[in-house]
Amino acid sequence: MSEPDNPVHPRTLGSGSAAAASGEDGQDIAALAKGGRTNFFGFLLRLAARIPFLFIAGRLYGAEELGRFASALVVIELTALMCSMGEKRGLAQRLANSEARPANTVFDAILLATIFGTLAALFFWFVPAPMFPSGEYSLIDQMLVLAIPAYALTEIVLAAQAYRYDIATTVRARAIVEPWAISIGAGAFYFIAPEDGLSLAYILSIYAGLLTGLWPFLRTYGLPKAWTPQLRAMGKMTMRALPLATADAIEWGTRRIDIFILGLFAAPAAVGVYYVAQQVASLPQKLKTSFEPILGPVITKNLKTNNYGAIARQLCQVGFWILAAQAGIALALGIPGEAVMGLVGPNFVGGTAALAFLLMAEVVAATAVVSEAALVYMARVRNLWISIATIGFQAALTVGIMLAVEAYAWPEAYKAAGAGLALMIALGTASLVKAWLLGRLLGHRINNWRWALVYATAPAVAVGYAATFLPEWLELLIGIPAILATYGFVIWHRGFGPEDRVLFRKNIAGGEEAAEAS
Structure with missing residues (x-):
């Protein structure tokens, strides 16, 4: 495979050009801060909704039922992400470079996602074994495949809105509608169909999120005009999107392959305990999505002008924001870990060690997250190979730990903890490699670390x-x-300077205040 268009060469901005770009750079930082602040509010809403779902799922359905549900979701969501053809991040670049009507460009992606999502749903309907490795499932459980095309379409319409800097729609869909729909649905369906309630609640939440995103999308973009699907062009689009789609799937898969492997080596109850720990630990991971929708448009804009210094500054800035927030949340959830897991149910306390490793994994992954935000545009093939190596390393390490636990007859809880440890090591390695590669491409070092993190962690x-x-x-x-x-x-x-505190200012639509803050 060859590298994509727009080859990148290291370049250092001169003092004059840097000064000229400072105002625009400040506007970008302001846009990133505004988008991140909006989505951070969504993170708090998602937190408020996630806790009721885990409590209902753990107390009413139990660890075993939750484990079977988690194993199915690994296949469903990974497949749906592949069917979105990488448009979660790639759509911004296509919209920026296309001269066609924006609605037509987006509907090309919608048509492809619908086709691939429907084909995937049909496949897993007739071949459900990958979703249910334990072999236990019902007809309604099989209906989870209906979520595949809807999930893929939601990714695309939200990415289209993010290109217009509309992050509020993502917050409504992902942080309010989806989590509250699955929480309320899980509670209501337990009294109607107690063995299938989790599956029904999940399908309900995915379609509710899709409708929430479609309404503002149609108001913003409208319907396509003079649009005729071109099979040859769509074929080229598919081939070009494959590296990005695969990278997206692998990045997502690093947080799910552990559940899949655990399902092969451990009982469903152990998978259920690990799933709860993962859901709690994924709360700080959601912080990266606070900036991800807005990073794409900002990076692609600066790539068009070869403003690599601005990209490096913005990524380091956002990377520190993410790292600082993730570290704080990891401490708050990890230190009282037994109490947090016990809230879901007494049978889940054994997952405390897994929770600690998973929380640390999200902290060390922060650098990889921001580095990949630029690498998917600048070196998508090399980024893909690094991602493949990461998930391969994680899988091998996880399997090795599983075999070691069985060989030495250690407690079953060690398998869950070992899966979290493997994820932490793999993501930490990926962070180092991706930051090094991006630093070479930009000609500027990518480093999110500040010693203030240590000063803040010790008293906490x-x-x-x-x-x-x-x-x-x-x-x-x-x-x-x-x-x-x-x-x-x-x-x-001790850690936040004036350029960091722009994140907490409300009136920074890109004016003089933003320029000063940069």
Whole structure:
């Protein structure tokens, strides 16, 4: 495979050009901050909705049923992501470079996703074994395949809205409608179809999210005009999208292949416990999505003008924001880990070690996340090979740990912890490699680390350790806010400079204030 169009060569901005670009760079930082701030509010809403779902799923359905459900979702969501043809990030570049009517460009992607999603759904309807490795499923469980085309279409319409800097639609769909629909649905369907409630609730949530995204999308773009599907052009589009689609699927798969492998080596109940730990740990991972929709348009705009210095500054800036927030949340959820897992049910406390490793994995992955945001446009094939190597390394490491646990007859809980450890090592390695590659391409170093993170972590750990001596309900009610408050106070005063605090300013639509902050 060859590299994509727009080959990139290292370039260092001169002082004059840097000064000329500073105002525009400040506007980009302001746009990133505004989009991230909007989606961070969505993260808080998603957190509020995720906890009821985990509580309902753990207490009503139990670890075994949750494990079967989790195994099916790995296949469903991975397939749907592939069917979206990488348009979650690739659509921004196609819209920026296309002279066609924007609605026509988006509907090309919608048609392809519909075709591939429908074919995939038909395949798994007749061959359901990959979704249910335990061999236990019902007719309604099979209907999960209906979510594949809807999930893929949702990715595309939300990416189209993000290109217009409309992040609020993503927040409504992903942070309000989908999580609350699955939480309410799981509770209601338990009394109607207790063995199939989770599957029905998931299908409901995916289609509710799609409708939430479609309405503003049609108002923004309208319907296509003078649009005729061109099979040859669509074939070229498919081939060009494959590296990006595969990279997206692999990046997503690194957070799911552990569940798949665990399902092969452990009982469904152990998979269910690990799934809950993963859902809790994925909360800080959602922070990257606070900036991901807006990073694409900003990066593609600067690539058109070869403004590599601005890209490096923006990625380092956003990378630190993500890293700082993820570290704080990881501390708040990890230190009282037993109480957090016990909230779902007493049978889930054994997943505390897995939760700790998964939370650390999200922290070390922050650099890879921001680096890949640019690599998918600048070196998509090399980025793809790094991603393939990462998931291969993770899979081999996970399998090795599973075999070791069985060989030494260690407790079943060690398998879940080992899967989290393998993910942490793999993502940390990927961060180092991708940051190094992007630094070479841009001619500027990519580094999100600041020593202020250590200064903020130390007192937060002390406060959290003291909170573990409280009763569990007080540990959650008082300990988590105390950890966040301590960490936040120190990181604000020791780690955040004027350019960082732009994230918390509301009136920064790209004016003078944004330029000054940059």
